[in-house]
Structure formats: C-alpha cells, structure tokens
Amino acid sequence: MLTYMRLVSEGYAWARDHQDKWAHLVAAEIGVPVSYVQDQLREESAPFQLQPVTIKAIRSQQVVADVFTRAGLIPNHVDMTRLWDMRFNADIMKG
Numbered sequence: 001m002l003t004y005m006r007l008v009s010e011g012y013a014w015a016r017d018h019q020d021k022w023a024h025l026v027a028a029e030i031g032v033p034v035s036y037v038q039d040q041l042r043e044e045s046a047p048f049q050l051q052p053v054t055i056k057a058i059r060s061q062q063v064v065a066d067v068f069t070r071a072g073l074i075p076n077h078v079d080m081t082r083l084w085d086m087r088f089n090a091d092i093m094k095g
Contacts, residue, residue: 002091005050012049052089 015022023037051057062080069077 005088005091009050012047016047016049050092052092053084053086058084 019038019041023034023041027034027037058080061083065074065078065080068074
C-alpha cells in the first residue's frame, strides 16, 4: 500500500506542476472544454494531495449525504464512517 500511496502522491504532484497538460488530459477524458477544467484548477480551495482522514472530513461528508437523503436522492441513510479508513494516516503524515 505504501508504494501505491507514493505513486498517487507523485501523480498529484505532477498534475499540480503541469496543470495545463493535466487540464487537457482530463478534458479529453470526460468530454468537456479544456477551459472548464482550467477554471476548476484555478478555483480549487486546496492543492490536490493525499490528506489524513479526519473526523471533521467524515462529518462533512455525512452532512452532504444527509442532505441528499432528505432530498430523496439517496433512498436510505448512509453511514459515512464505514466509507473511510484511518489506518494509513501515519504513513500519509510522513509524506
């Protein structure tokens, strides 16, 4: 798993360092204009990188899931804690 996390981190770093190339690749893959992806990259609130899982992140996801459930878009309650895994936090923190 550590090899996988290292490769993912390297991929994220490459995408950050080559945003124009990354925007073209993503746009071609999902079928949208490159400008849409470039706008998204310019407007991102934080760099795309592996982050430790936090209780705050899980709670945030739960709020979103609950909104979708109340709106009838998700038929039953989803317990978001079951979708997260904190076992790799220490390794992520090491970088």
